[in-house]
Amino acid sequence: MSDYGHPLQFGSFITPTAGDPTRVVALTVLAEQAGLDLVTYQDxxxxxxxxxxxxxxxxxxxxxxxxxxxxxxxxLPLRPPAVLARSVASLDLLSGGRIELGLGAGAFWDAIEAMGTTRLTAGQAVRALEEGIDVIRQLWDTGARGGVRVDGEFHRVVGAKRGPAPAHDVGIWLGAYKPRMLALTGRRADGWLPSLAYLQDGDLAAGNRIIDEATLEAGRKPADVRRLLNIGGRFTDIGRGPLQGPAEQWAEELTDLALTDGIGTFILATDDPDDLRRFAAEVAPAVREAVAAERSGSTATRQEREGTTATRQEREGTTATRQERESTTATRQERPGSINTGPTSAPVRVAGRSPFTVAPTKDDGVRRSSTVVWDEQARPTGPTPDPERTYTPRELANGRHLIEVHDGLRGELAQIHDLIDQVEAGRIDVGTARSHINTMTMRQNNWTLGTYCESYCRIVTTHHTIEDRSLFPHLRRSDPRLAPVVDRLEQEHHVIHEVLEGVDKALVEMVSGPGGTAGLRAAVDLLTDTLLSHLAYEERELIEPLARLGAQ
Structure with a gap:
């Protein structure tokens, strides 16, 4: 059992399709908005x-x-390492320290050779990769004296000036599967990045052993190498196999990979916006919570996690043994089901209580549009909070999450304004703007249960393995004094949906008519007024009840 203690990260693996480049970028932006840590593309x-x-x-x-x-x-065979080093460092500086370097020794050699590069054997490719890493690290090391000197079998850089240095310590992650590459990962790399679909049962453990031994021989520590993993799967209502089931099953399986095989970064290969959102909003928080609870040394948590395989088998509709499940999935090139499952509902120990310290986002009162869609003065208010009541950190987190969800929507609103500016300046066309807007959370959300409920209620379901339920009925039941507020919020959700439809209608009219961007700008101004006002009202009325009553 290996847990290297790395902080967990979650990312996406997006296909860089040339046929629809705007969608690739829109998915990238969505991944950031959803809260993922990393976006990657194949090369x-x-x-x-x-x-x-x-x-x-x-x-x-x-x-x-x-x-x-x-x-x-x-x-690497098609990216000369000296030039690549400067490309990475330059982009890292320009992006504020947000670039990492995944490296591979090369595959598909017929295609590589067709591009004008010499074919290498497997052993040669590994040696060339190690030389390439030397070149890259020396070019980044601006504190060393003299020029870069790597007089290798495949890469010869003698006297090149060093620099620029990246803005942060760029991680070099190797896509490795065979012993020589794994040993190189342990000696020289910062991360191991395989794909789950290409691994057989036991490969992660075996790879970890080779990497760990190589790190120690090189005078390093096993924890110096982050373990990353490309994963793929499908969200379904019932379990159908490894990473083929509901979000709670995903969370259980990834938790086991983190604690048993030391995976610190999970990268989901998908081009589906909904899957990206579910991965970020439901799976990632549940895995983080379960792993944190296990690392805290909770014996009860460990026993719960290790003792619920039968429960999950029942949920998947099968009583097959784990070995039988492994044999039925190996042919699909997915990782066999050697997952030690268990709930993500681990109890979190909290120390003490504190006053309510979460501040709602204030409405600045600025309005861009002369159109009024509702009477803000008629909004009901909820009960006055008890000034003597205190809250645990977990209770306070409920309100903070609502604000985080809303901050994502506010960020999307700023992006819509930027898109309209680009349309007016002629840098993008209306179709591109529509494509971006249609992948945004605010456009996908149906606004009938509320943005918070769409995101957080699923997280609660994942964490506590309970029946999915909407947030607002729960608040009504728990505190009837909130009913007028909840009713009003639901009404406003329907209005927001109509306002969003107005933005889309304005985009369509702009394509078919000569009216310019005036109508579109007016529709976006109305959306801004409506959404910012609503989000501020919802936070003002709900963040304390969410802490007091919870979301279930």
Whole structure:
């Protein structure tokens, strides 16, 4: 059992399809909005159906603010290491320290050779990769004296000037499967990045052993190498196999991979916006909570996690043994089901209580549109909070989550304004703007149960393995004094939906008519007034009840 104690990260693996480049970028932006830590793209420079990965990374870095970006993994035979080092460092500086470097020794050698590069054997490719890492690290080491000197079998860089240095310590992650590559990972890399679909049962444990031994021989520690994993799967209502089931099953399986095989970063390969949202909103928080509880040393938690395999088998509708489940899934090139399952509902120990310290976002009162869709003065208010009541950190987190969800929507609103500015300036067309807007959370959300409920209620379901339920009925039942507020919020959700439809209608009319952007700008101004007002009202009335009553 290996847990290297790395902070958990969650990312996406997006196909860099050249046929629909705006969708690739929109999915990247969505991944950041959803709260993922990392966005990656495969790098196959010989594939004419794909965008060039490093060009895409540069464009994506300019369209995002927080998320880290990486090739998954860079094809080193077609990327000279000295030039690659400067490309990575430059983009890391431009992006504020958000670039990582996935590296591969090369595959699909017919295609690589067709692009003008010499074919290498497997052993040669590994040696060339190690030399390439030497070149990259020396170029980044601006504190060393003299020029870069690597007089290798495949890469010869003698006297090149060092620099620039990246903005942060860029991680070098190797896509490795065989012993020589795994040993190289342990000696020289910062991360191991395989794909689950290419692994057999026991490969993660075996790979960890080789990497750990190599780190120790090189005078390093096993924890110096982050363990990352590309995963794929499908969200379904009932379990149908590994990573083929509801979000709670995903959380259980990834928790086991984190605690048993030391995986610190999970990267979901999908181009489905809904899957990205569910992965970020439901799976990632549940895994983080379960792993944190296990690391805290809770014996009860460990026993619960290890003792509920039968429960999960019942949920999947099968009484097959784990070995039988493994044999039925191996043919699909998915990881066999050697998952030690258990609930993600681990109890979290909290120390003490504190006053209510979560502040709602204030409405600044600025209005861009002369159209009024509701009477703000007629909004009901809920009960006055008890000034003597105190709250646990977990209770306070409920309100904070509501604000975080709303901050994502506010960020999307700023992006819509930016899109309209780009349309007016002629930098993008209306179709591109529509494509971006239609992948946003605010556009996908049906506004009938509320943004918070759509996101958080699923998380609660995942954490506590309970029947899914809506937030608002729970609040009505728990405190009838909130009923007028809840009723009003539901009414406003319907209005917001109509306002969003108005933005889409204005986009369509702009394509078919000569009216310019005036109608579109007016529709977006109304959306801004409506949404910001509503979010501030919802926070003002609900963050304390969410702490006091919970979300279930």
């Amino acid at each position: 196959h420079p010989y594939q004419p159906g794909f965008l060039d990965t490093w060009t895409l990374l540069s464009y994506a870095a300019a369209r995002t603010d927080r998320v880290h970006l990486a090739a998954n993994v860079t094809n």
